[in-house]
Amino acid sequence: MGKSRLEAFSDGVIAIIITIMVLELKVPHGTSWETLGPLLPIFLSYVLSFIYVGIYWNNHHHLLHAASKVDGRVMWANLHLLFWLSLIPFVTGWMGENHYASLPVTMYGVVLLMCAIAYMVLACALSALHGKQSPLAEAMGRQGKEVYSIVLYLLAIVASAWYPWLGVGLYALVAVLWFIPDRRIARRLEH
């Protein structure tokens, strides 16, 4: 069973997710700088989520690049990941419009946590399909980073109850952690 349609469908869904978030940036009534003020927190949460969805697309690309086949379990694991990613626009808008209040920041973290778990499930499904000696399973050896991310998400979810900005800071930190090593892995693959 070929992987090309799975990639094409995932590309389509992720492309829509990353783009419909901008619809939360509602065109304001008025033409002064003041009318842009209330949009700033929405814009910032859009930037953060754009980077997160970009990271997921990048990682999804690498993961499936290493895969040579897919089965029904992989397809559903992939749809499961897309499901949680599809909730990012909702929590992004909710967090941004409420100026990073406690509960929306917590729920943003819950969705990120579920995305991370869903990504691990997808990676495991692919790993199980390709066998333990496959290059894909080897690349999975670095699952440690996913575990760190999940711990940081859990910390952020708890912290958000008292210090929402600490939660947002931790989400940004995880994004930075993923953003940097991404290049490193790509380089390692070249060697």
Added chain:
Amino acid sequence: MGKSRLEAFSDGVIAIIITIMVLELKVPHGTSWETLGPLLPIFLSYVLSFIYVGIYWNNHHHLLHAASKVDGRVMWANLHLLFWLSLIPFVTGWMGENHYASLPVTMYGVVLLMCAIAYMVLACALSALHGKQSPLAEAMGRQGKEVYSIVLYLLAIVASAWYPWLGVGLYALVAVLWFIPDRRIARRLEH
């Protein structure tokens, strides 16, 4: 006539359908748990529809994987299926926002029924094009399951007039029926 653009177009439309449903989850005003309460039924109907659209994408993938060519009739049968699938976001939102009231649950079933019929029509068009000895026509041998689904949809549509939750339960049952054997077929194809 190649099937790749038909697949690409269908992937695009199904990707958009599965993603715009989440737009019905409108960002609430307020940051307490209470503001999330009214979203729960909408969320649950979103989950059910996401699974349904996922099942259709999966089956569509398998069906066209088995096909080697398409013609004008297949193209229109495919557009016919996409038409009914495109109504799923509407009935999903209507059912969820009205807390599974009788008529919206009925209409949800009518749209699912039409999707199932449209899928059978597409399968028949492909089967007619490839001939009775083709692997595709053989795979069609299991149309029995589609017939069971249609009977269950009809039951659910009738039941919804008095017990909407029974209707919803039957829709969920059909989803589970499709979800499980999907893997079994994929495995059978591997052998």
Added chain:
Amino acid sequence: MGKSRLEAFSDGVIAIIITIMVLELKVPHGTSWETLGPLLPIFLSYVLSFIYVGIYWNNHHHLLHAASKVDGRVMWANLHLLFWLSLIPFVTGWMGENHYASLPVTMYGVVLLMCAIAYMVLACALSALHGKQSPLAEAMGRQGKEVYSIVLYLLAIVASAWYPWLGVGLYALVAVLWFIPDRRIARRLEH
């Protein structure tokens, strides 16, 4: 210059156009049959436009299937066609929400007319690129049908000023005309 990305991009845009039209079918407040009543004209205009966009996708598919290359002029002719197609959701919603009043029906026809002209321009750009002896230019020989359509659109636009329903009927007639021969051409290509 390859045509695959032009096809992929057009597929994406047409898939979005055909799907966002359904967003005009706003989820109604209420759960009785009466709440569905006002949606009926919007639904009917959605059906008509879905068929039209489906016809354009089909024809676009055939046209580019016959093409072997594209250039900058073809790209812009293609974007020009996509521009007019992108206005179909707007006039569809306007016509449906105003119960087929005179001016919206006229504007619907104007957009259809511009789509037909843009399609002819794209066909000519491809024809000029491939030369007069190409199979593509031969297939263009049947441009007569496009001319008939344009005459019917013009008639419908004029008629809509007094009898909007006559205009709608003419639009439906053109859709039927395109829907039927489409199969015939596909069969002729097979021989």
Added chain:
Amino acid sequence: MGKSRLEAFSDGVIAIIITIMVLELKVPHGTSWETLGPLLPIFLSYVLSFIYVGIYWNNHHHLLHAASKVDGRVMWANLHLLFWLSLIPFVTGWMGENHYASLPVTMYGVVLLMCAIAYMVLACALSALHGKQSPLAEAMGRQGKEVYSIVLYLLAIVASAWYPWLGVGLYALVAVLWFIPDRRIARRLEH
């Protein structure tokens, strides 16, 4: 690392951007010519942005056509470009709904400026990856035009503070400049 998924994902995002802009053309209440009047400036800004996004898609197509590989840096440079392009629908709607008032016109220019810079960054990332002797780096020799555009954007941003229409005129001028030579380059590539 293949470039096909990067192209497919970019096609998807750009297709969505170019299409959701039309959602700002809200279906008016009323059926007279007067109800269309307030939509005219929104329509005109839609036309301008459609041409701009079309230009970016065209140039993106040419740029990646000349590329033979991508790396992590190119992926992020590409996402960076898509980010700024995704803000075009917002500033298009804001500019159109406020009848080309000073600040919205300025912000429209800022987004165009950031798109142009992001495009140059992407071109440089690709150029660095392919080496100085590559055909891609040679094609980059014409970066001069990008610099002219950036100067014109800066002029337009400053001018918009006093004469918004001069700013709009300069944006249109840049669009015309890119529209024309595009063909010339394609022809040069053919030789």
